[in-house]
Amino acid sequence: MATDQIILVNQRAAPFLATEYHDIVCRRRDRCDCAVKESLGPDNKPRFKKLPKSFHIEAKSKSRPLDRAVLFIPQVRDALKASPPWLKVEEIPKPEKKATPKASKSKASKAKTEPSTEA
Ligand SMILES: [Zn+2]
DSSP, rough: OOOOOOEEEEEESSSEEEEIIIIIIHHHTTTOOOEEEEEEEESSEEEEEEEEEEEETTOBOOOOOOGGGGGHHHHHHHHSSSSSSSSEEEEEOOOOOOSSSSSOTTSSSSOOOOOOGOO
């Protein structure tokens, strides 16, 4: 399945920073992008701590493509609801690479281009 992504537009003259919380973002996108930090606990057993990614958007700039799950981050929700809105959601137009929408059949029957027509 294609990842469902969006772009956030920072409309203020201040940078925006948010954390992709594991419980909020990773759970919704069914993928964990957190870094994992290993450290020794007081009992000398290794502990694995999840370090969620964060993203920041420069003032009056657009973010990189982000998973739609970031819309559930409290900072992002607040920023979208603020008046005037701090952030704006921009849909990413789907790239139209496939000429044939229903290409669910065998790959063997490709487009009927015959390369041997050059004289
Ligand atoms: Zn995670």
